[in-house]
Amino acid sequence: MTNGIIFDMDGLLVDSEKVYYQANRMAAHTMGFELTADDQHAILGTTDQYMRQYFETKLGSTDKMTQFIALSYAKVEEVVQNDGVAIKPGLVELLDYCDDQGIDRVIASSNFRNMVDDFMQSTGLRTRFDRIVTGDEVTHSKPNPEIFLKALDQLALPAARALVLEDSPNGVLAASRANIPVIMIPDMVAPTAITNQQTLATVANLAEVIPFLKK
Structure with missing residues (x-):
């Protein structure tokens, strides 16, 4: 779960x-x-x-x-x-589902805090996320698992009850090294055979994560 x-x-x-x-x-x-x-x-x-x-x-x-x-x-x-910058397909549907089901969430971005805040504000997503961990707050970048372990602490959950959503092989590897289940939604880089071994699944958009949350 x-x-x-x-x-x-x-x-x-x-x-x-x-x-x-x-x-x-x-x-x-x-x-x-x-x-x-x-x-x-x-x-x-x-x-x-x-x-x-x-x-x-x-x-x-x-x-x-x-x-x-x-x-x-x-x-x-x-x-x-x-x-401008667009939000990714299926995001609103996924966030609405999380709200309905009481599924907690946190952003773990390697970007600067001010850049994350700017993107969240400009896209109207800031009110959808209470907690954010950024690259300013970690010593090691992905594929090191540090940022995901910090995000897991924010959720106060065991790794098996959390889920990472990532678009890049570096992020997938970081989640795998943190022993947190991960689903890949590829953006600019296609999954590889190795990446596929590290993920629960690869899906086309964020709305397609919802069936995995229902299991």
Whole structure:
């Protein structure tokens, strides 16, 4: 029986991964290098610190990394202001079901607290979540399980009675390492054979999680 759900945010609650990818590509183009799909996949679900380390290695310079990150964040604001950001399909149905059934919930996002708050406010989701754990509050990024263990503490539940919802392989692996059941709702990265072994299921949208909660 599931009494609490731990939600990732980027690519799971809101369609933000595409925003980041577009912003990162625009920043990379400005600086004259190519940002590949493999680069984007490598940083999905990780913290700002991990992303900085990744691009410092890729660009071979702390200064270039700092310039790229600053440009990327500026481009994110530009993209969101111009195009907005959508919530993911099936989310409202799932949250309504949780309300009806008294299923607790918490967000566990590797993003900054201010970014999470901004996305929650701009999409109208802030009132649907009382508790949030962010990348600012952990030492290790996904696939380390630290953020999910902190979220589990917020729920005050044993791992077997909680459920993680994730869109990325890094997040799925982190949940698996925390011994918390996990369902994957893929966004920009398709599940692999290994990912499939780590999940209860892979579903197309958040509403399709509801039948698993009824079991």
